[in-house]
Amino acid sequence: MSEILQALAQGFLVGSTYGMLALGMGLVYSVSGIVNFAHGDFVLLGMYLCFALASAFALDPYVSIFITLPTMMAVGGAVYYFLIRPIAGHHLLMVIQLTLGVSLLVQNGLLMSFGGQFHRAPSMLESKLWLLGPVVVRVPQVISAAASFSIAIGLFILLRSTDIGRSIRAVHQNARAAALMGIDVGKVRMLTFAAGIGLLAIAAALLVPGTPMHPSMGLRYTAITLIVVVLGGMTNFVGIMLAGLVIGISESLGTIYLSDTLGMILPYAIFVIIMLFRPQGLLKSA
Amino acid sequence: MLEVTSLFAGYGGRPVLEEVTVRIEKGRLVGLLGANNAGKSTFIHTLSGVVPAMSGRIVFEGEDITTLSPQARVERGIIQVPEGRLVFPDMTIRENLLLGGQHKLARPKRSQRIDEVLELLPRLKERLEQKAGTLSGGEQQMLAIGRGLVAGPKLLMLDEPSLGLAPKFVQYIFEIIEKLHREGLTVLLVEQNLNLTLRHASYCYVLERGRVEVEGASSIVRDDPRTKKAYLGL
Numbered sequence: 009m010s011e012i013l014q015a016l017a018q019g020f021l022v023g024s025t026y027g028m029l030a031l032g033m034g035l036v037y038s039v040s041g042i043v044n045f046a047h048g049d050f051v052l053l054g055m056y057l058c059f060a061l062a063s064a065f066a067l068d069p070y071v072s073i074f075i076t077l078p079t080m081m082a083v084g085g086a087v088y089y090f091l092i093r094p095i096a097g098h099h100l101l102m103v104i105q106l107t108l109g110v111s112l113l114v115q116n117g118l119l120m121s122f123g124g125q126f127h128r129a130p131s132m133l134e135s136k137l138w139l140l141g142p143v144v145v146r147v148p149q150v151i152s153a154a155a156s157f158s159i160a161i162g163l164f165i166l167l168r169s170t171d172i173g174r175s176i177r178a179v180h181q182n183a184r185a186a187a188l189m190g191i192d193v194g195k196v197r198m199l200t201f202a203a204g205i206g207l208l209a210i211a212a213a214l215l216v217p218g219t220p221m222h223p224s225m226g227l228r229y230t231a232i233t234l235i236v237v238v239l240g241g242m243t244n245f246v247g248i249m250l251a252g253l254v255i256g257i258s259e260s261l262g263t264i265y266l267s268d269t270l271g272m273i274l275p276y277a278i279f280v281i282i283m284l285f286r287p288q289g290l291l292k293s294a
Numbered sequence: 295m296l297e298v299t300s301l302f303a304g305y306g307g308r309p310v311l312e313e314v315t316v317r318i319e320k321g322r323l324v325g326l327l328g329a330n331n332a333g334k335s336t337f338i339h340t341l342s343g344v345v346p347a348m349s350g351r352i353v354f355e356g357e358d359i360t361t362l363s364p365q366a367r368v369e370r371g372i373i374q375v376p377e378g379r380l381v382f383p384d385m386t387i388r389e390n391l392l393l394g395g396q397h398k399l400a401r402p403k404r405s406q407r408i409d410e411v412l413e414l415l416p417r418l419k420e421r422l423e424q425k426a427g428t429l430s431g432g433e434q435q436m437l438a439i440g441r442g443l444v445a446g447p448k449l450l451m452l453d454e455p456s457l458g459l460a461p462k463f464v465q466y467i468f469e470i471i472e473k474l475h476r477e478g479l480t481v482l483l484v485e486q487n488l489n490l491t492l493r494h495a496s497y498c499y500v501l502e503r504g505r506v507e508v509e510g511a512s513s514i515v516r517d518d519p520r521t522k523k524a525y526l527g528l
Contacts, residue, residue: 174392184376191397
C-alpha cells in the first residue's frame with residue numbers, strides 16, 4: 009500500500025513538471041501554430057545556464073532564475089524574430105525542419121561548451137526530504153510541483169482576464185480579426201514565443217536540483233512534452249496539466265511495478281492507447 | 295475626412311484595384327457597391343492596412359496614412375466591421391466587446407462605450423456571458439458592429455453587413471446603421487445589396503473589376519444604366 013502511495017506521489021510531482029514543460033509548447037502552438045521540436049533542448053540550455061552560474065558564482069539554481077528567465081526570453085524572442093518569423097506561414101514541414109535544426113544546434117553547442125560528461129548544479133535544498141505519513145518526497149520536487157501549478161493558474165488568469173491574455177486568445181482564434189482590432193499580431197506571436205521559452209528557464213531551474221544534465225537529454229524532454237501537449241488537446245491548458253499528471257503517474261507506476269526500462273515505455277504505451285480512443289485529446293480543445 | 299487618390303492595390307504583385315479615387319465627407323453615409331470580386335473587400339482592407347497599397351495615396355483627416363500599420367489606423371479611428379463578422383467564437387460577448395476597445399487610445403473610455411453599445415443593442419446585454427460562437431448570424435453581426443463601436447470609430451466601415459442574414463435582421467441592422475449615421479458617425483457601407491444601399495446612402499460608388507465605374511448621388515447612381523451593367527456583368 010505504501011508503495012503505491014509513494015508511486016502516486018512521485019508521479020504527481022514529476023507529472024506536474026511535465027505539465028509545465030508542455031504549457032510553454034501549448035501556448036506557442038495556440039498562437040502561432042508552431043510545434044517547436046527544439047523545446048527540450050531549450051530546457052537543457054536553461055539547465056546548463058544554471059550550471060554555469062552555479063560553477064562561476066556559486067548561485068543556487070533557484071536564485072539563478074532571476075538571470076536565466078530574462079536571458080531565455082531574449083533567446084526565444086531572437087529565435088522567433090530571426091529564424092521562425094521569416095518562414096512562418098510556409099509549409100508546416102519547413103517550420104518543423106527549422107526547429108529540428110535549432111535542436112541540433114543547441115545540443116551540439118552545449119556539447120562543445122560543456123563536454124559530454126554529466127553535470128550537476130546542486131541546490132541547498134537538494135537533499136531535503138519530507139515525510140508525509142508513509143510517503144517520502146524530495147523537497148525540490150514539491151517546490152517544482154507547487155511552482156508548476158501556480159504558473160498554470162497564473163497563466164489561466166492571464167489568458168482569461170487581462171488585455172494581453174485576450175489579445176493572445178484573439179490571435180489564436182482569428183489572426184486577421186485580431187489585426188483589425190488594432191492588435192499587433194506579429195508582436196503578440198513573438199512575445200508568446202519568448203514567454204514559452206522563458207517558462208522553460210523556470211522549468212529548468214526547478215529540474216536542476218537532483219537531475220544530472222547531459223546535452224543529449226533534450227530529445228527526451230521534447231518527446232515527453234509533445235505527448236503531454238497532444239494528450240492534453242494542444243491548446244487546452246487544463247487538459248495539458250492533466251495530461252502531464254497522467255504521464256508522470258504512469259511513468260512512476262511503471263518503474264515500480266514493471267522493470268526500469270519497461271516502466272519508461274509505459275507512458276508512451278498509454279499515450280498510444282488514449283490516442284486510439286480519444287484522438288482529440290483528454291479534454292475537448294478550447 | 296477621407297481622400298483616396300489613384301489607389302492601386304492587390305495581392306502578390308497583381309493589382310485588384312486600379313486607379314480608385316474615393317472621397318468621403320465627414321458625417322456622410324457613403325455606399326460602395328459592386329458585384330462579387332469587384333474589389334470591394336480589397337478596397338476596405340487597403341483602408342484598414344491589412345492589404346498594402348501599391349501606389350496612390352490615402353489621406354485621413356489631413357494625414358497621409360498610406361503606409362501606416364493596421365494598428366495605427368485603428369488608433370486613428372478607422373474601424374472595420376469585417377465581412378462574415380469574424381467575431382471571436384470561443385470568447386464571450388463581453389470579451390469580444392472588450393477586445394474591440396483594447397487599443398491604447400480606446401481603453402480609458404472602454405467601459406463607458408460598452409455601456410452605450412449595450413443600450414443601443416439590448417439583445418447583447420441579455421447574453422453578455424454567452425460565447426459568441428453560439429449566437430445566430432444576426433446577433434453576431436450586432437456584436438461585430440458593437441465591437442467596432444467600442445473602438446471609438448471616426449469612420450466606420452461595414453463590409454457586407456447584410457450577408458447571409460434573415461430579412462428581419464437585415465432591416466434591423468440597417469436601422470442601427472441609419473441611427474449611428476444620424477448621430478453624426480461617418481459610415482462607409484460596402485454592400486452587394488443594391489436597393490438597400492441606395493436607399494440609405496446619400497452618395498455611392500460602383501466598382502467594376504477594380505475600377506470606379508459610376509459615382510454620384512444615390513438617385514443618379516440608381517438610374518445610371520452602367521450601374522445595372524456593373525451588376526449583371528454585361
